[in-house]
Amino acid sequence: MNIVPTVIPGCFHIIPDVRHDERGSFVKVFHEEIFRQHGLATDFAEEYYSASHRGVIRGLHFQTPPHEHAKLVYCVQGAVLDAAVDLRRGSPTYGRHITLELSAENGHMLYLPAGLAHGFCSLGEPSLMVYKVTTTYAPNNDSGLLWNSAGIPWPVQDPVMSARDRQFATLAEFDSPFVYDGAAGARA
Numbered sequence: 001m002n003i004v005p006t007v008i009p010g011c012f013h014i015i016p017d018v019r020h021d022e023r024g025s026f027v028k029v030f031h032e033e034i035f036r037q038h039g040l041a042t043d044f045a046e047e048y049y050s051a052s053h054r055g056v057i058r059g060l061h062f063q064t065p066p067h068e069h070a071k072l073v074y075c076v077q078g079a080v081l082d083a084a085v086d087l088r089r090g091s092p093t094y095g096r097h098i099t100l101e102l103s104a105e106n107g108h109m110l111y112l113p114a115g116l117a118h119g120f121c122s123l124g125e126p127s128l129m130v131y132k133v134t135t136t137y138a139p140n141n142d143s144g145l146l147w148n149s150a151g152i153p154w155p156v157q158d159p160v161m162s163a164r165d166r167q168f169a170t171l172a173e174f175d176s177p178f179v180y181d182g183a184a185g186a187r188a
Contacts, residue, residue, distance in 0.1 A: 001014055001015065001016040001017060001028065001031065001034060002014070002015040002016075003015075003034070003038045003040075003111075006084075006098045007093060007096065007098060008084060008086045008091075008093045008096065008098055008116065009086075009091060009092065009093065009113075009180070010113035011084055011086075011098065011110070011111065011112055011113060011116060012038065012040065012110070012111040013100055013108065013109075013110060014072075014108065014109040014110070014111055015107075015108055015109075016028055016029065016107050016108075016109065018106070018107040025107075027107040029072075029074055029109060029130075030072070030132070040070070040111055041070040041134045043134055044072070044132040044133065044134055045069075045133065045134055045135055045136050046132075046133050046135070046136045046137060047130065047131065047132045047133070048130075048131055049076075049128055049129060049130045049131065050128070050129050050131075051077075051126045051127070051128050052080075052120075052122035052126055052127050052128075052129070053122060053125060053126055053160065054122055054123065054124060054125045054126075054127075055121070055122065055156050055159055055160050056121070056122045056127075056159060056160045056161065057119060057120070057121045057122075057147050057154060057156065057159035057160070057161045057165070058119055058120055058129075058161070058162075058165065059083070059117065059118055059119015059120060059144060059145075059147060059165065060083065060085055060117035060118060060119035060144050060145040060146075060147060060150065060168070061117060061118055061119060061142070061143070061144045062087065062115075062116065062117045062118065062143060062144065063135065063137075063138055063141045063142055063143070064141045064143055064177050064178075065141070065177050065178070066141075067135050067136075067138035067141040068114040068115060068135070068141075068178065069114055069133040069134040069135040070111070070112060070113050070114050070133070070134045071111070071112045071116075071118060071131060071132065071133050071134075072109060072110070072111050072112075072131070072132040072133075073102065073109065073110050073112070073118065073120075073129060073130065073131050073132075074102055074107070074108070074109040074110075074129070074130055075102040075103050075104055075127055075128065075129050075130075076104055076128050076129075076130055077104050077124070077126065077127060077128035078103065078104060078122065078123065078124020078125065078126055078127030078128060079101060079102070079103035079104070079105070079122075079123040079124045079127060080101070080102050080103070080120040080121060080122055080123055080124070080127050080129060081099055081100075081101055081120060081121045081123060081154070081155055082099065082100055082101070082102045082110050082118075082119075082120045083097055083098070083099045083118070083119050083120060083121075083150075083152045084097060084098050084110065084112050084116045084117065084118055085097045085116060085117040085145060085150045085152075085171065086115070086116055087115050087116060087117055087145075087174070087176045087178050088115035088116075088176070088178040088179060088180035088181075089176050089178060089179050089180065090179055090180040091115075091180035092180075094176075094180070095150070095171060097150050097151060097152050099152060099153070101123070102120070102129075103123075103124070104128075114134075114178070115176075115178035115179075115180070117144065117145045117150075119144075119147060119152075121154050121155055121156060121159065123155065143168070144164075144165060144168040145168050145169065145170070145171050145174055146166075146167075146168045146169060146170045146171070147159070147161065147165060147166075147168075149170035149171045149172065150171045
């Protein structure tokens with residue numbers, strides 16, 4: 001796999017070697033030694049997936065300290081426009097975002113360190129996203145940013161989304177508990 005730094009420190013675009021043959025395809029999504037060599041977390045505590053119809057936006061989500069987590073995301077069916085926003089105070093890219101297309105076809109993944117908000121827009125019908133996270137779900141620390149407040153060029157103007165996601169604070173209103181530590185992650 002090729003691990004490519006993005007403009008956001010500690011956030012990586014992971015491009016696996018997708019093997020194709022007459023049966024279909026095969027993709028390795030995690031290799032402990034390779035992740036460690038690049039300073040990425042290998043201690044995933046929980047894994048889950050979501051299925052989303054075309055035009056659905058989920059996010060922008062994160063967990064606050066002390067339950068913040070690094071996250072590895074990838075799409076195993078359909079395609080999404082995936083987005084991350086840096087929320088770490090003191091980061092050279094605070095408030096900036098990146099987007100990339102993750103799809104079952106390209107096999108690409110995104111690694112997000114703690115302190116980044118994550119969301120995506122489903123481009124397929126349905127899109128199945130898998131998430132690996134380094135801490136377990138903590139309802140009292142589950143939070144987010146308003147989907148359209150960080151300058152992300154979403155491909156839909158009137159997305160299907162949860163009422164909860166429509167009520168998050170804007171990036172400008174958000175008082176971040178995350179602090180950039182000069183390396184890959186964040187500290188509270």
